[in-house]
Amino acid sequence: MHITGNTVFIPGATSGIGLALAERLHAAGNTVIVGGRRAELLAEIAATHPGIDTVRIDTADEASIRGSVDDVLERHPNLNVLVTMAGVMRVEDWTQGPAVLATAEETVVTNVLGPLRLIAHLLPHLQKQTDATIMTVSSGLAFVPLRATPTYNATKAAVHLFSESLRLQLQGTSVSVIELEPPSVATDLLPGQRESSFAMDVDEFADEVFEILRDRPDATEVQVSRVGFLRHAEAEGRYAETVRQLNAADPH
Incomplete structure (x- = not known):
């Protein structure tokens, strides 16, 4: 992925790492469209970041995805990068019985069906572009499980293998697939995560991601240094110890 001259759509970028990356991509000379559910946050972003466009989208709702994709393509027919951030x-x-299903199903719909639906609705357009990119967002927890978040871990593992498979199907086309694999970052993804001593600073994370994209335009996986502890645990023969260390530090 080249880091300038693109038109980039980032659903789920009204805060955290999505917004931080949107800011850097915009500053680098890309047209950036931020998507999110909350109209007040989108209005604030439009006011405080002149030049960044916004669109309301609920990635847990396929009808919202279809409508938002049509809206974005009408306004930005040169769109060539999708970042599935939400x-x-x-x-x-899970020891508490079926009550857990409501939370689990919400997580699957947002983290798995959301990206799949976005990609399905935008891929025909992206395939018509001279140079296009799909950036998926998995997690270090796709590779080593955190005890407290079973369904989240599973959804990110699914995103990882879907990204690998989609890349194979798109070989020889104009569309590349990049997987962003964040470690714990100081955001509001979980209560208390922003204050966690284990979480990476948002700006530090976004700066390192941007450097990787700049220096390695052909990268298929974007891994900041902090996530290697998880990403390569199994390959390096330290999986069981990494699971133990990760969950010993788990505040939940």
């Missing part, structure tokens, strides 16, 4: 993370206790 996601939720919930603490679950």
Whole structure:
């Protein structure tokens, strides 16, 4: 992915790492469209970040995805980059029985069906572009599980393998697939995560991601240094110890 001259749509970028990346991509000379559910946050972004466009989208609702995609393409027919940023993370206790299903199903709809639906509705357009990119967002927890968030871990593992598979199907086309694999970052994804001593600073994370994209335009996985502890645990023969260390530090 080249880091300038693109038209980039980032659903789920009204805060956290999505907004931080949107700011950097815009500053680098890209046209950026931020999507989100809350109209007041979108209005604030439009007011405080002149030049960044916004669109209301609920990635848990396929009708909203269809309508928003049509809206974005009408306003930005040169769109060539999709970043599937939107996601939720919930603490679950599966020992408590079927009550956990409501949270689990919400997580699957947002974290798995949301990206799949976005990609399905935008891929025909992206395939017509000379140079296009789909950036999916998994997690270090796709590779090593956090005890407190079983469904989140599973959804991010699904995103990882879907990204690998989609990349294979799109070989030889104009569309590349990049997987962004964040570690714990100081956002509001989980209660208390912003204050966690284990979480990476948002700006530090976004700066390192931007450097990787700049220096390695052909990268298929974007891994900041802090996530290697999780991403490569199994390959390096330290999976069981990494699971133990990760969950010993788990505040939940």
